[in-house]
Amino acid sequence: MADSKQFQRIVNLSHVLQLLRINEGISRIEISRQLSLDRSTITNLVNPLLENSIVKVVSEGIAPAKGGRRPVLLGINENFGSILGIDLQISSYSAVLVNLNGSILQEWSGNLVYSGIVETIERLYESLKDEIDSFSVPIIGIGVGIPGIVDTEKGFILKATSFDCHNFNFEIAAEGLFSVPVLIDNDANCCAWGQLEKNKDKRLQDFLNIIWKLHRQEGESAPVEIEIGIGVVLKGEVYYGSGSAAGELPEDLLSREQGNIYIKTEDGWNIDPVALKVYLDSLFQYLKPIFSVFDPQEIIFGGQFTHCREAVEAILEECDFSISFPEVNNRDTAYGAASMFMEKLFQSPELQKDSDKKTLQWSDVLRRYND
DSSP states (O other), X not given: OOOHHHHHHHHHHHHHHHHHHHSSSEEHHHHHHHHTOOHHHHHHHHHHHHHTTSEEEEEEOOOOTTOOOOOEEEEEOTTSOEEEEEEEOSSEEEEEEEETTSOEEEEEEEEOOOOOHHHHHHHHHHHHHHHHHTXXXXXXXXXXXXXXXXXXXXXXXXXXXXGTEEEEEHHHHHTTTOSSOEEXXXXXXXXXXXXXXXXXXXXXXXXXXXXEEEEOOTTOSSOOEEEEEEEEEETTEEOOOTTSOTTOOOTTSSOTTTTOOEEEETTEEEEOHHHHHHHHHHHHHHHHHHHHHHOOXXXXXXXXXXXXXXXXXXXXXXXXXXXXXXXXXXXXXXXXXXXXXXXXXXXXXXXXXXXXXXXOOHHHHHHHHTO
């Protein structure tokens, strides 16, 4: 347990890193002003970051009107490290490798044979490792998104029905198997983390991120299960609730018949527009009261919702909140999983209220990075 002085240094360091992260270039003087910390304190925090190449000199600012040296503008070194984000499904995956400014370096997707969550992630990582290592940006962490209820801070999967996984200590099972830290979270929460990363300059505070994903069972041609997930963001942080189930909707929310929106055509399985309208009307009868209770700044619709934007907008046209539909991207959960790892790496430890829960710290990354 860190003493109060050491803990305060960790908190100050995280605040400095957050400022560096959301600004393309910021001086030590400006950091000192915004955080109300002595310049000497900022220098003592920034110098080790420069020495370890976590921070870089971006440029020189404009000289003061009264003369003097131009301030040196600093920023996060985006190529200090990369993060692998994985969207794991029962028979398929997608993955992205991103650097520290959220830029995608590489993408992958494909089918897989599931053999247990830890074993499948380990096998997938090993299959991608040579390609990952070919980049000049070393990997510093892995984020994984799965459909299920996950206590991310404790690394505990409470329920993941599609994987037949319940009350599973992922952190213990994965210990020693990976060369970098691994964090796991619910896929809808990952998408919310991804939106926080994409909109970090806007500093969105209160929003709902709703995803609609289709699952296929092996050997069947048509999608047979629809998953609706909600990521809840309050005051700029993904909200998990007391049991890590915030935003989780009942599995039997709608009957299978209501979710049977596909018809077989000459071109394969396509959405039946009549069945889709019935499904969306039923779904939003359930969701509208939830929206009103949260009173969000914005609702972001992802996944299959992007393909029926007009229908959703028509249903919600009388609502007061703003809605948006990000560009269609089948890598949203994988990108969000990487973003989740990144956000938690830059997160201030003072936000962690539960003493039993661990925080991801830069010392964890640097220790493995320098091994």
